[in-house]
Amino acid sequence: VAAEQTSTGTQGTPGTKARTGLSPDDIVDAALALLDREGLDGLTMRGLARELDVGTMTVYGYFRSKDELLDAVIDAGAKRMEPERPAGPWKAQLRELWLSIRQSLAEHPGVIELRFKRPIVSPGALELTEAAMQILRDAGFDSRTAARAYRILFIYTFGFSAFGPKESSLADSERTKGAISALPADRYPALREAAEEAAAAMGDSGLFEFGLEMLLDSIERLGEDASDEL
Amino acid sequence: VAAEQTSTGTQGTPGTKARTGLSPDDIVDAALALLDREGLDGLTMRGLARELDVGTMTVYGYFRSKDELLDAVIDAGAKRMEPERPAGPWKAQLRELWLSIRQSLAEHPGVIELRFKRPIVSPGALELTEAAMQILRDAGFDSRTAARAYRILFIYTFGFSAFGPKESSLADSERTKGAISALPADRYPALREAAEEAAAAMGDSGLFEFGLEMLLDSIERLGEDASDEL
DNA sequence: ACCTGAACACCGTTCAAGT
């Protein structure tokens, strides 16, 4: 791990073009910023090099390929989510944990694109796993149940960010309602009848918590069932 | 905003013969096959044209752009899932519906890539919504609750296909276990302790049903609560 | 040693021409 200074641009003294003064972390940081700003499609090796004010091929001196760079970006993006362990009962802890993850993913949609394209296990990504597993184990769940519950919560939260309502959902909601209204009523009766609600559910901002609560309640019940058997 | 976009560039009488003998449906079918075989990255306009034995630009005579073609492919891919309405109690119906969707998505991973990249409301995609909404409405749920429950199930199922264990998960599982074992035990105690289970949950084939059952139980409880209030 | 432009094999798409 390099303890390099923050780059914040290369406004180095004019005429000093001997070194770029670049560290791998600088490159990853710039890539993460570019990903946030322009999405995965906008994160190109050429664009990144332009951003860093170096030749395109310079980046290849630090990462052997774009894939290798992306793996480092995923790790950095996961670390940025910083899953902290709050106090309180386990259910409240899990709720707060996943709400903060959801919040982070909503703010950085590029991270989801990345983790969809390159699923990977890196130390940074496993921090979340560790935090959730600790809470579940301390709540008394056995390893197997805890692991499965974690996985379900992970899938739900990342799935919501990938396939749930988007931030700018006002237009989407209207578009959905329009599309439903245009359907033939004889083939889509239930949908036509609930057009308003279906469109609203598209953009419902409380929807994430709604589903999260379902899962937390079910997980709680898993524990109760196990207790009953004692 | 146009409610309906043309997926057919040729507005002539049905059966109009082009010199290539190509119809928009032929192109969509070939695109879907290419998507299944090589994934979204392999689905290029040039490759598709090669597949169809026509010049690259010929495809643009049927679809104004790649995006327009992809929308048609999504619609066709959704129709291919054919959500049928089985008999039995609503919970069993929903279970069977979503298991079949999950199955279809597992067999055609490219469809998930597509719907992740281009979320869209098309008649084909709405067939699933219609099927699920019918079941929920007939079970007695009000429109709002039915719409939210549907949305959660959709997000879970598509999220599972995007972020859940992959088909070839034996190697993945081993890789995960290795990655966890390599972590420092002082910083990841819960993970290290449950390495076996965490890795197993990665590739657990029953995991989808496990989570689905959680959600179905929670939905059932929503109805019970509502009944209590009567 | 580090950095990089030129070049190669790809993309989607515009344009002008082919039949």
Next chain:
DNA sequence: ACCTGAACACCGTTCAAGT
């Protein structure tokens, strides 16, 4: 009317040369 090659502006990456 339908179809298409050439060309343009991109991509990731190899290679050989620049300092």
